[in-house]
Amino acid sequence: MATAASILFDTGARDRIAAIPGRLRETFRSGRTRPVEWRKGQLRAVECLLKENAPRLEKALAADVGKPPFEAYAADLGFPLGEAAIALKNLDHWMRPQRVSVPAIQRPGKAWVQFDPLGVILIIAPWNYPVQLTFNPLIAAIAAGSCAVLKPSELTPQTSALMAELVAKYLDDDCFAVVEGAVEETQVLLEQRFDHILYTGNGRVGRVVMEAAAKHLTPVTLELGGKSPVIVMPDANLDVAAHRIGWAKWTNAGQTCTAPDYVLVHQDVEKPLLEKLKAVITEFYGNDPKTSKDYGRIVAERHVDRVASMLDDGVEIFAGGQVDKAARYIAPTIVRGVKPDSKVMQDEIFGPILAVMTVRDLDEAINFVCDHDKPLALYIFSGDEKLCARVLGETSSGGACINAALWQAANPHLPFGGVGPSGMGAYHGRWGFEALSHRKGVVDKPTWTDPKIAYPPYSRVKEWVARKFL
């Protein structure tokens, strides 16, 4: 068995990192990862890894990104545990070849789709949900019968080191490796040939990943971000809306890819919605959120600067606004009077500022959304089913919720992914198994008969049959 999978970048590191995919490919070629029993064994090992080390992982998450234990468990550990359980329960079914019908001209014969493992997958994860966003793709790779190289984010160093230690200890070391590090290490990996790359992070690096993948014609799944809008109409239940928007926004201090980025609220209900959102902050985190054990921190000082700079732009701070760089703290914040050209509207906020803009009617809200990049998520709050259906039908987004937020990303029965600049491809549950499998179309014909209908020399009868049945 190979030893520790954690590698630090030094002069020899390039060669050691570059050698990993080849080593894993050798195991893959041996056929070890194909049997359902091996896959289930590794999925059970993932379950043990997460359960037996939950306190250590939660501690690392608290140190790296100030996650409250509830959020660390629910989003980072509970989610992949749920994914592993669903994969274990359904794997036999997922792997079963799917019979399809055979056109008359090809009969007799059988045809089916079989799900082939791809080989060696590169999984590049970000820092905001470092365990979930490493293990969910890993679970998909295991279910699909592939090996994987995992590259966690350097911005969560304690979690990254612990995942490297635990993956080496619990999983098949000839099939899985963790490469720790930052840009240099990732670039060495990206120079190698993989059979698929699943990258989660920002779109700028997404382009770097796709460019590198193009050199080997490697397919990619890009799980990116963007500015996810919330539309609130006058007939919405404002109390419920404020709670659900507030929870989705300020969980993990706003560092969630599907968090509400900005609100397009009908001008008639701006005031009551703002008041209710403000009250929600106090209800969730008390009068001073800085002292709340349930409120997270910003991952790094440079991200505090990035997010705080969005407040320097003439917008009105309706609630919050306090910043303590040394403590990596930004209060849950609501800004109003936001204009399309305000700084807060130029890039994904990815922090605890909720930007609120008013609209005169639904058309204005829909046009605003359609005039901007297709978002990862869109949330509509209204009591009118037809209006909600209209919003879903006239906008494009990776996922959506009606009178809710975030839950589409946490339902393992739904595909999770972006569209356009918010990403390509999707995973979670069966969708992850399919994303990391090749759908091989197979035809099997018996030899006891061999109709000559397709063979030359062609005749008028053969041509008639072809025109009728092809």
Ligand code: NAD
């Ligand atoms: P990050 O800085 O941790 O980067 C992500 C990964 O890319 C890391 O492993 C990092 O080492 C690597 N990386 C960074 N720069 C690189 C480079 N130049 N070349 C090669 N690799 C490089 O995380 P981030 O990008 O700040 O994450 C936040 C973004 O991710 C937000 O836009 C958010 O919306 C998005 N996100 C999307 C999802 C999703 O599932 N769609 C989930 C979480 C976050």
